[in-house]
Amino acid sequence: MYLKSIEVYGFKSFANKIIFEFHDGITGIVGPNGSGKSNVADAVRWVLGEQSAKQLRGARMEDVIFSGTEARKPLGFAYVSLTINNEDHKLPIEYDEVTVARRVYRSGESEYLLNGNSCRLKDVQELFLDTGIGKEGYSIIGQGQIEKILSGKPEDRRELFDEAAGIVKFKKRKAAAQHNLEEERLNLSRIQDILSEIE
Numbered sequence: 001m002y003l004k005s006i007e008v009y010g011f012k013s014f015a016n017k018i019i020f021e022f023h024d025g026i027t028g029i030v031g032p033n034g035s036g037k038s039n040v041a042d043a044v045r046w047v048l049g050e051q052s053a054k055q056l057r058g059a060r061m062e063d064v065i066f067s068g069t070e071a072r073k074p075l076g077f078a079y080v081s082l083t084i085n086n087e088d089h090k091l092p093i094e095y096d097e098v099t100v101a102r103r104v105y106r107s108g109e110s111e112y113l114l115n116g117n118s119c120r121l122k123d124v125q126e127l128f129l130d131t132g133i134g135k136e137g138y139s140i141i142g143q144g145q146i147e148k149i150l151s152g153k154p155e156d157r158r159e160l161f162d163e164a165a166g167i168v169k170f171k172k173r174k175a176a177a178q179h180n181l182e183e184e185r186l187n188l189s190r191i192q193d194i195l196s197e198i199e
């Protein structure tokens with residue numbers, strides 16, 4: 001599994017449609033200060049489901065939409081898509097190539113797409129669980145994040161190891177099963193109350 005390309009349109013400083021293609025080996029993105037290098041990493045985080053505007057260095061989610069310059073009018077929506085080569089099927093989906101996309105309009109309306117089909121944020125999150133790629137993954141290490149990891153709480157650091165060990169999905173399923181069990185216990189006790197009233 002590897003990142004093949006990123007398409008960006010209307011996201012932050014990218015007013016024109018731009019496609020970043022990644023090949024074998026290491027790819028470096030270089031440019032002067034403020035030219036938009038970090039915006040590429042923000043685009044990846046965003047398409048993978050980042051919900052916090054602060055994590056994307058903005059105040060509101062609308063701030064990810066190109067806000068215009070002296071020479072160009074602001075745009076009405078932001079779009080990012082990420083194409084991953086999945087020939088080794090590390091992503092639990094039958095396709096050899098997976099494209100995840102996200103679009104948001106100024107009105108706040110937004111959508112996620114998986115290989116062109118509309119899907120939920122949850123579907124995107126579940127697809128990337130335990131791959132290290134999700135928005136909580138360790139494949140994007142932002143400025144200052146190493147220090148945060150080293151000086152953070154042990155529980156937070158543990159989450160990183162859980163993701164690398166591939167056990168996050170089992171923990172999530174366990175929590176969901178425990179939640180269901182608790183609901184059933186409550187239902188049972190309600191039924192018992194009703195039964196004892198009838199008897």
Ligand code: ATP
Nearest residue numbers: 012013033034035036037038039063064065066067
């Ligand atoms: P440095 O090397 O200093 O870290 P960088 O190359 O990583 O810089 P970024 O932080 O990615 O640069 O980009 C910052 C630029 O993006 C700023 O010029 C800012 O005006 C622009 N920018 C951010 N959000 C928007 C937006 N919504 N619309 C237009 N431009 C934006």
